[in-house]
Amino acid sequence: MNFASDNTSAAAPEVMAALAAANEGYAMPYGRDPIMDRVRAALRETFEAPEAEVFLVATGTAANALSLAVLTDPWGAVFCHRNAHVEEDECGAPEFYTGGSKLVLVEGEHAKMTPETLRKAITLTGRSGVHNVQRGMVTITNATENGTVYSAAETQALCEVAKGFGLPVHLDGARFANAVVASNESPAELTWRAGVDVVSFGGTKNGCMGVEAVVIFDPARAWEFELRRKRGGHLFSKHRFLSAQMAAYLEDGLWLxxxxxxxxxxxxxxxxxxxxxxxxxxxxxxxxxxxxxxxxxxxxxxxxxxxxxxxxxxxxxxxxxxxxxxxxxxxxxxxxxxxxxxxxxxxxxxxx
CATH class of the missing domain: 3.90.1150.10 (Aspartate Aminotransferase, domain 1)
Incomplete structure (x- = not known):
């Protein structure tokens, strides 16, 4: 009767079998393994985004922090809910990987920002010019840290506020699979069609041993992410073991x-x-x-x-x-x- 976290569960048998199969023979390192080609194609199909770039890392913290780093400057504000995972549970990793961006906390019941609370937080930021952090980006958590879910319409409303100020949007999807099932809306509807630019697509909390995908809908941001992933120590040499998990996770709708x-x-x-x-x-x-x-x-x-x-x-x-x-x-x-x-x-x- 372990309800401490979905992190406490074992990896799914299909994932373990895929890891064992990937352990046979040789494969090129650093994401050049053939399994990664399947993962990239599968995630593009899942999100209905044929031009999206896909990268794998081993932890949700890396996925989130590296994603934030490609979307804002060190002097930028990252607008997030007061109870967002990037605020409460990542030991300053967002600030570290962005080079100093400031998390600006937004209110809202049940760990959900509203367009009104987000607009207020953005409006009050950067009013004194060079003396303040500047408006940088928005990050949304779905499913939230309080177990609630943003619908596609709610996500779009937040993105419209962000885009009104010219800000990009990241979605922390450590439990994105749970949000998709709960909302009965497609991954595309919950992300890029609503205005999301980058999504951290979680696997670890939902049956994988340890893998998260970063899906970047604007390919122009991909090279910077690659550089930051390598510089930050999150480019795996034996990458096939990340690829194998994600490939099994996506196959035949296992993740759902x-x-x-x-x-x-x-x-x-x-x-x-x-x-x-x-x-x-x-x-x-x-x-x-x-x-x-x-x-x-x-x-x-x-x-x-x-x-x-x-x-x-x-x-x-x-x-x-x-x-x-x-x-x-x-x-x-x-x-x-x-x-x-x-x-x-x-x-x-x-x-x-």
């Missing part, structure tokens, strides 16, 4: 099937928690993360019974009155089973 299973498990867990007396959802469950609040006694039973998840925020404690509510984050993965969900719910309720 894995995300569909994770989202379904989260929906089952969310419905079960909502039905418990004294429990409530603190954010809508739209992808594969459940944010909820229920009495401390239920948390104690869950942890004592072997469940893994996080109290959210972290500064809460299991010490105290049993009836007092504590909030938490639970994340389902592709491998979460119905038995996992039902077992956790039984512990929370206090039933065998």
């Amino acid at each position: 099937g894995l995300a569909r299973a994770a989202n379904a498990a989260a929906a089952r867990l969310s419905a079960g928690i909502a039905a418990i007396p004294g429990a409530a959802l603190t954010h809508p469950t739209e992808a594969n993360a459940v944010f909820a609040s229920f009495p401390r006694a239920g948390h104690r039973r869950a942890f004592e019974g072997g469940a893994a998840y996080y109290l959210w925020p972290f500064d809460q404690t299991l010490d105290g009155p049993g009836e007092e509510p504590l909030s938490c984050r639970m994340v389902a993965s592709w491998s979460t089973t119905g038995a996992d969900v039902d077992g956790l719910l039984a512990l929370i309720r206090g039933r065998d």
Whole structure:
């Protein structure tokens, strides 16, 4: 019953099989392996973007930080939600790889910016000329850090604000597969057709061992990305092991099937928690993360019974009155089973 993160799950069997197959024989290094040709073609087809350039890295932090670096200057502002992953969980990597760009935090409920809050943040930036950081770019997280999903229309509305100020847009898609499944909209509709310039397309959280793709819809930016990837130490020599994962992930819609299973498990867990007396959802469950609040006694039973998840925020404690509510984050993965969900719910309720 591990709901700590989708990062805690194993790699999907299809991905492991592809890695084993890629380990046979020899292959050219640094992305010149033949599997990468298949990956590039598959992602162009997936995004309906035949001119897009595709690059692979091993971590989401690298995908995001390198993407931001090609879209803004060191003196530029990167507009993101206050709870965006680039703000909360990347140890200053965006600032490091951009050479000093400043993250400017935008408000909005459930970790979603609105056109109004984004426009206000951009308008208030750079008003004193050389004395301020300048308006640089916008980055959107989909699915968000609170488990919510931007529709294509919502993404387009944000992009229209950004483009009105002449700013490029990046999409952090570490859980993009979950967003696609939840929204029932195409990858193209959620990205370039809405105005997104670069997307970090996640694999690691959804069944891969460790691979993320950066899809750049403007080929003119590709060479700079290649240089930054190499200079930043993220160009793999034995690149075929990245390629093999992504190729298997994309084949026959595996990436969507894995995300569909994770989202379904989260929906089952969310419905079960909502039905418990004294429990409530603190954010809508739209992808594969459940944010909820229920009495401390239920948390104690869950942890004592072997469940893994996080109290959210972290500064809460299991010490105290049993009836007092504590909030938490639970994340389902592709491998979460119905038995996992039902077992956790039984512990929370206090039933065998």
